[in-house]
Amino acid sequence: xxxxxxxxxxxxxxxxxxxxxxxxxxxxxxxxxxxxxxxxxxxxxxxxxxxxxxxxxxxxxxxxxxxxxxxxxxxxxxxxxxxxxxxxxxxxxxxxxxxxxxxxxxxxxxxxxxxxxxxxxxxxxxxxxxxxxxxxxxxxxxxxxxxxxxxxxxxxxxxxxxxxxxxxxxxxxxxxxxxxxxxxxxxxxxxxxxxxxxxxxxxxxxxxxxxxxxxxxxxxxxxxxxxxxxxxxxxxxxxxxxxxxxxxxxxxxxxxxxxxxxxxxxxxxxxxxxxxxxxxxxxxxxxxxxxxxxxxxxxxxxxxxxxxxxxxxx
Amino acid sequence: xxxxxxxxxxxxxxxxxxxxxxxxxxxxxxxxxxxxxxxxxxxxxxxxxxxxxxxxxxxxxxxxxxxxxxxxxxxxxxxxxxxxxxxxxxxxxxxxxxxxxxxxxxxxxxxxxxxxxxxxxxxxxxxxxxxxxxxxxxxxxxxxxxxxxxxxxxxxxxxxxxxxxxxxxxxxxxxxxxxxxxxxxxxxxxxxxxxxxxxxxxxxxxxxxxxxxxxxxxxxxxxxxxxxxxxxxxxxxxxxxxxxxxxxxxxxxxxxxxxxxxxxxxxxxxxxxxxxxxxxxxxxxxxxxxxxxxxxxxxxxxxxxxxxxxxxxxxxxxxxxxxxxxxxxxxxx
Numbered sequence: 001x002x003x004x005x006x007x008x009x010x011x012x013x014x015x016x017x018x019x020x021x022x023x024x025x026x027x028x029x030x031x032x033x034x035x036x037x038x039x040x041x042x043x044x045x046x047x048x049x050x051x052x053x054x055x056x057x058x059x060x061x062x063x064x065x066x067x068x069x070x071x072x073x074x075x076x077x078x079x080x081x082x083x084x085x086x087x088x089x090x091x092x093x094x095x096x097x098x099x100x101x102x103x104x105x106x107x108x109x110x111x112x113x114x115x116x117x118x119x120x121x122x123x124x125x126x127x128x129x130x131x132x133x134x135x136x137x138x139x140x141x142x143x144x145x146x147x148x149x150x151x152x153x154x155x156x157x158x159x160x161x162x163x164x165x166x167x168x169x170x171x172x173x174x175x176x177x178x179x180x181x182x183x184x185x186x187x188x189x190x191x192x193x194x195x196x197x198x199x200x201x202x203x204x205x206x207x208x209x210x211x212x213x214x215x216x217x218x219x220x221x222x223x224x225x226x227x228x229x230x231x232x233x234x235x236x237x238x239x240x241x242x243x244x245x246x247x248x249x250x251x252x253x254x255x256x257x258x259x260x261x262x263x264x265x266x267x268x269x270x271x272x273x274x275x276x277x278x279x280x281x282x283x284x285x286x287x288x289x290x291x292x293x294x295x296x297x298x299x300x301x302x303x304x305x306x307x308x309x310x311x312x313x314x
Numbered sequence: 315x316x317x318x319x320x321x322x323x324x325x326x327x328x329x330x331x332x333x334x335x336x337x338x339x340x341x342x343x344x345x346x347x348x349x350x351x352x353x354x355x356x357x358x359x360x361x362x363x364x365x366x367x368x369x370x371x372x373x374x375x376x377x378x379x380x381x382x383x384x385x386x387x388x389x390x391x392x393x394x395x396x397x398x399x400x401x402x403x404x405x406x407x408x409x410x411x412x413x414x415x416x417x418x419x420x421x422x423x424x425x426x427x428x429x430x431x432x433x434x435x436x437x438x439x440x441x442x443x444x445x446x447x448x449x450x451x452x453x454x455x456x457x458x459x460x461x462x463x464x465x466x467x468x469x470x471x472x473x474x475x476x477x478x479x480x481x482x483x484x485x486x487x488x489x490x491x492x493x494x495x496x497x498x499x500x501x502x503x504x505x506x507x508x509x510x511x512x513x514x515x516x517x518x519x520x521x522x523x524x525x526x527x528x529x530x531x532x533x534x535x536x537x538x539x540x541x542x543x544x545x546x547x548x549x550x551x552x553x554x555x556x557x558x559x560x561x562x563x564x565x566x567x568x569x570x571x572x573x574x575x576x577x578x579x580x581x582x583x584x585x586x587x588x589x590x591x592x593x594x595x596x597x598x599x600x601x602x603x604x605x606x607x608x609x610x611x612x613x614x615x616x617x618x619x620x621x622x623x624x625x626x627x628x629x630x631x632x633x634x635x636x637x638x639x640x641x642x643x644x645x646x647x
Contacts, residue, residue, distance in 0.1 A: 211435075
């Protein structure tokens with residue numbers, strides 16, 4: 001016995017000498033992400049977008065031009081400045097009320113971030129809890145939850161959102177809530193499948209054999225193992241939220257006319273493009289901003305999925 | 315080996331069935347045995363004979379549906395585990411009865427530190443603070459002879475070798491000082507040198523902590539070394555049970571005899587190992603009468619029709635067979 005111990009110690013010391021750098025799951029994911037140049041660029045674009053949105057939300061940037069417009073005309077409307085094409089003073093031109101399009105776009109990023117966050121919190125909470133219950137307990141709980149989301153999924157999404165906003169009322173917050181209440185189905189399906197898979201894993205049985213309760217197993221033991229799916233879904237869900245806000249504002253349910261949202265700018269372009277010469281810059285700025293952010297989230301979300309997928313590991 | 319006498323666990327006529335789409339799989343079908351405190355009982359048998367289901371039934375961890383304990387009682391420290399509510403049972407698991415599984419590689423949650431998983435047991439059952447639990451977990455890691463326990467505490471499961479994980483598993487199982495440890499093939503996934511270390515460790519811990527062990531294995535050499543008493547399972551039933559020496563020296567049941575003849579012995583030359591013909595009966599459709607009769611070389615008419623009674627033939631030596639006297643003579647000729 002004593003010799004066994006000695007040998008064991010020696011073995012371990014040897015192992016330590018030639019030990020490879022040990023990385024945790026997340027360190028490993030980050031390592032693999034940084035090797036993907038496109039993902040790194042996307043990450044910085046997202047970071048830039050978040051910073052700009054937050055700063056404008058705090059009222060620190062993109063306020064100057066508005067104030068200027070306000071001074072020339074206290075009602076915020078300066079007809080003299082209306083529809084200036086891009087120039088040095090207004091890098092992206094001005095809109096019908098003479099407001100600077102660049103600052104409108106920047107303020108729009110804050111709105112889209114707010115909508116995306118509200119929606120994400122709502123749909124992730126619903127999806128994780130219901131998916132976990134359905135997958136872990138099975139039986140009638142599973143049947144009931146599946147029935148709910150199958151029913152929800154069978155109604156065309158846009159119609160359901162529009163119907164919900166009719167109930168909740170117009171406005172950005174309500175649009176975000178409606179998007180959240182409708183958007184949880186796909187994540188819920190994924191979570192249910194993950195819980196089905198994990199509940200028969202040995203470590204869950206081992207945890208049960210240690211007398212650990214069901215809810216503790218569900219949310220403390222299994223949930224961290226599914227966290228990558230939630231994070232990827234969160235990242236890709238942003239696109240859904242941003243585009244959802246734009247679409248709903250376009251049909252007149254989201255942002256109201258005083259709110260500088262991207263959807264509002266695109267919606268107003270209907271009239272602007274018909275002018276002669278066509279006023280294209282508000283439309284172009286909003287679309288490009290949306291396009292870049294969505295593309296960045298898409299690429300980053302994809303890269304994240306690749307780097308967190310254990311099946312692709314060497 | 316001294317025989318301890320205080321009764322800790324008494325399983326009476328336990329039956330656990332699995333029902334699927336009209337079929338009933340009688341995985342465990344009338345199993346009875348006793349474990350005294352401080353004793354090691356070896357439960358041996360081929361794959362699929364119901365050993366693990368017996369263990370999971372004691373832990374009340376049979377997935378329901380489709381599984382269900384349909385009859386029998388499990389008296390543990392004077393309480394019938396079969397009748398306990400799930401919440402009461404939860405306070406027993408990991409606390410009074412613990413279990414170590416076959417696969418140390420997958421028995422830990424990959425995203426948590428091994429030490430924290432061990433500490434959690436004490437946090438849940440004894441309501442210790444994290445700090446206290448951590449101290450206790452490190453103590454346990456030292457007890458299971460993991461070197462540099464303080465540093466190993468914060469290892470993730472993938473940083474440990476199989477043998478070390480099984481040690482850590484033992485530490486986790488013994489965290490709350492249970493009076494019964496169920497070890498379901500604890501060394502099957504390990505190589506032989508590690509196997510010996512783990513078995514030694516279990517024996518040392520038993521003499522130190524005084525718990526009883528239900529050791530489930532298909533490896534007769536393992537039980538020969540570890541167990542005070544052995545119960546041999548076949549087709550969901552126990553066919554023979556005796557003290558280790560008695561069982562190895564003069565097995566009564568033809569199945570046990572055949573099993574012992576099918577393992578090689580050191581120093582023995584030019585003996586063909588016995589192969590038991592046929593295969594383990596399907597628990598969906600057991601043969602009539604004695605479940606071993608299609609494979610038994612002593613089978614007679616009565617074996618095909620009636621189920622033999624599990625009787626005491628010698629002191630503390632039980633078996634279920636109609637031909638106990640006859641086969642001895644048959645063997646000698």
